[in-house]
Amino acid sequence: MRAAVLGSPIAHSLSPSLHRAAYEGMGLHDWRYEAIECDEAGLPGLIGGLGPEWAGLSLTMPLKRAVLPLLDTVSELALRVGGANTVVFSAGARHGDNTDVHGIVQALTEAGVAPPRAATILGGGATAASALAALHEMGLDEATLVVRDRARAGETAEVAERLGTALTVQTFDKLDIVLDVDLVVSTLPAGAADGLADLVAGVPALFDVVYAPWPTRLAAAVAARGGTTIGGFPMLLHQAVRQVEMMTGRTDVPVEAMRAAGKAAIVSRAAPES
Structure with a gap:
């Protein structure tokens, strides 16, 4: 199965470190998670081109509001907040939700x-x-x-x-x-x-x-x-935990492994190049 985080710019995202740590801890060795550069103009085409191997998407700026018209169903919370940071694909439908809250x-x-x-x-x-x-x-x-x-x-x-x-x-x-x-x-x-x-x-x-x-x-x-x-890191961690639960359908998400991976990624980026 595949999942990804979309946004522009996206290179800074911690989502790949968090989600990959979750997959490793859950034994989901055939799952892949990547970061994809995508702006509002490119979003409809990208989502429309995804196949059945896709489980879901994480969305960052500027896509949280732009994605709403592209979804089949949207949670009440996402509608109230006016943005979805999560898309889950199920039975051929696109469901949007908000895990930032x-x-x-x-x-x-x-x-x-x-x-x-x-x-x-x-x-x-x-x-x-x-x-x-x-x-x-x-x-x-x-x-x-x-x-x-x-x-x-x-x-x-x-x-x-x-x-x-x-x-x-x-x-x-x-x-x-x-x-x-x-x-x-x-x-x-x-x-x-x-x-x-x-x-x-x-x-x-x-x-x-x-x-x-x-x-x-x-x-x-x-x-x-x-x-x-x-x-902001605890917010990023816990919204990602909820996303993993929604995309995998499992609740045994290794929160502490994700926390450690995210912190390690932050430290690695802050370290001076040799």
């Missing part, structure tokens, strides 16, 4: 973060929408979204409406007034939140979706003040 919930739970009474999310893209859904799943019924331009909050605001979550939108110049919260979630790219470190340093808990380099300046500032910090 599960990954975020598991990452926070694993770190001992209690369901927050209030949270602020930095950034307004697809990951922010998944974070909002994860917090909703943990019991949060209102949140604050911080963006550079209010116009960038539209899609996430629609997600909040579908979830039934009250959403307040604020801009980064007013960040200091929305930090009296239990949890800050940063969905900003690596380096983009560095200048916010001093402002955010005093929050009780930070979930930063960046996994390398780690700790980010934001995470280091929070940790220095005694706060709990969670990086």
